[in-house]
Amino acid sequence: MSAYLTRSEMAQMVARDIPAGSYVNLGIGQPTLVSDYLTADQHVVLHTENGMLGMGPQAEGDEVDPDLVNAGKIAVTELPGAAYFHHADSFAIMRGGHLDICVMGAFQVSAGGDLANWHTGEPGAIPAVGGAMDLAAGAKEVFVMMTLFTKDGTPKLVPKCTYPLTGVGCVSRVYTERAVFHLTPDGISVKETFGTSIDELAESLDVAVVA
Amino acid sequence: MSAYLTRSEMAQMVARDIPAGSYVNLGIGQPTLVSDYLTADQHVVLHTENGMLGMGPQAEGDEVDPDLVNAGKIAVTELPGAAYFHHADSFAIMRGGHLDICVMGAFQVSAGGDLANWHTGEPGAIPAVGGAMDLAAGAKEVFVMMTLFTKDGTPKLVPKCTYPLTGVGCVSRVYTERAVFHLTPDGISVKETFGTSIDELAESLDVAVVA
Amino acid sequence: MIELPTDPDAAVSDLKDGSTVLIGGFGEAGLPFALVDALLRCDAGDLTVVNNNAGNGDTGLAALLGAGRVRKIICSYPRQVDSWIFDGLYRSGKIELELVPQGTLAERIRAGGAGIGAFYTPTGAGTPLAAGKEVRTIEGRQYVLEYPIHGDVALIRAHLADGMGNLVYRKTGRNFGPVMATAATTTIVEVDRIVAIGSLDPEIVVTPGIFVDRVVVAERRSVKESLGASA
């Protein structure tokens, strides 16, 4: 491809890579877009941390019910075959390793799969963690969607996270606008590039990447 | 009274002493008899360890449903306002201190309220504990119903249990055919006697008792 | 046996200074609006509040914080677009924050209700939220030791209650309600409606009445209406 991916295209890539029949949790913000690209054939069941499996699309008009929201507190709908449960049961699903995949944003991901996405660590910043650490610790696979660089050009795929960690060694894939990275015990493998090359990536990152 | 209590009369005493509105678990065997003497005015709600509050009387004839049994695996009925739940939730009710009273049988009770009722400790005996230790650890009050002496005349209310313990310092009252004992930090107090006297009791037991 | 106070104010009238108050809800869903408003009108202070968030806008929990009635908040996600009251108090050191991963928060409350003395969770291991906590390696994985949360009072919202206090909830309004109900000395519930004993199928009861002490009927209100009414 000749251009970097848009956010929607990144979401599309993630959606494409989710195996049929998976149980998936989409983090708040950008990962929510992934649901727009899941097909009916995929039979993906969405989990929301606030107590539901079988979450449907965002609610419109009369569908809006203040008792039916997602983790971002946005009104959503329920699909046939949904189930509600309380918070301890919902996080037992997460912590117990029952979700196949979760998709989250990140400030930084390390070569070893460490995730930093809850706190900038800046003085005066108000910390808030929500369910991020539970997802990091619990999902079978953690996919990250993020831009590869900060606005000032600093890489976010790093040898070691400098931001406070969310989870240790938990990330298996990183979807960015320029490439999809698989994090393996043998190193970081670049699966696809968009508007760039592996050589360019290797040069701009402080971590080793291979094809 | 002029005679020792029968089992039914003991059950009647226990039933009489359960405060109105209590949530109660009746152990298998003799304690089950207590339910026959609870009055509608008492509004006592019975818990059964295998996942129910609002248990009704034993099922008769067509009422028998193999999916509706008590802890002794005897077919029972459900009362209006009942609720079913799974085993972990049922024992959370017990362990979490939500039951006001449980009533159990015993091999021995010590002056300090230790309970021994699950294992004779004899070689070759097959140990089985069920929910007894959970009740002992969890109920706000543990009432014991037992004969005061073994068949060979050995006291069962003892300075220290010689049988393996079920729980430590958990028993608050002991209902026997000859007397009702309250176990307090200040010692054992005899509340009522049946066909005997406090002096006779004091003489036949190895623990100090007061009026 | 449950009590049926005449209104939310009567339901919370005996709340004491220094109490720990568990408040249900995830954002607006399951939030016991009427009970939180009544809490604001009673005079108990020096409270520790347990809720997933730290208040929104200027009403409800946020107003309680703003009135200086809360010494400490235990929550997973205080920072929101409209959490300006908490933000100000936190930045000026006027409120203590115990930040807990959301699943650990739910599990600590469950442990409080279930008589569990402490538990090891993998959540947060290797992160700053495990700082100062006991860590143990079990089967090759790191776990953090966490302790139960008990409330003096739980304030929750359910959909229906029967006369025994059995509760059912509505959709994701269920969230923290069922675990909070188990973990407080006194559990106070606001519901859409109270129904007759025997009219809830025993198979579908989510919170058995044993966990419930008081039930009041309070009409559902949206956050917007709440804002309007208080403005």
Place this chain on the structure above:
Amino acid sequence: MIELPTDPDAAVSDLKDGSTVLIGGFGEAGLPFALVDALLRCDAGDLTVVNNNAGNGDTGLAALLGAGRVRKIICSYPRQVDSWIFDGLYRSGKIELELVPQGTLAERIRAGGAGIGAFYTPTGAGTPLAAGKEVRTIEGRQYVLEYPIHGDVALIRAHLADGMGNLVYRKTGRNFGPVMATAATTTIVEVDRIVAIGSLDPEIVVTPGIFVDRVVVAERRSVKESLGASA
């Protein structure tokens, strides 16, 4: 997505020697008769079985023990009037018994499903069942450290399943089913009936389909019929 094997034998056909098998039921209520009978017909041995009891009479779980297929049983109450097969094996040292208080058994299975590494329970503290276990005093009370139980397979019985694997149970037949479903690599469920997706109210689902791998329909049988059929 769930599998719908044609019969109980197909459902358990890939069970391996040395597996840990969680079997639901409290006595007859909630016992997955058909799956246990199928287990008896398959040839996996050296099993560890987790069930509240240790078999009754000469059929089902008792027959499995009698066939020498079970190395170890983890249960709370093996001794019953008709548990002669277990009794004989135990007395002759041919089966290992791990006796666990019933609530600790349920909680260890829940911990297995919920990703809890270990927990402290007051149950059993100061008794022989705490022997050799780590004990800790928390807030002045003694607690015993207990570890989770995981199954390779769970065999449970529910009332209805929908096409997503969502389950509802019947009365006290619910018992260990919901926690066992969460704690096994493969959860196999026998039900009275499979219903269409969308026909179970999402509010009343007890076990969400995420925990369920295979569902087979098996008619309810009473223990007496079971005895008759096998005699």
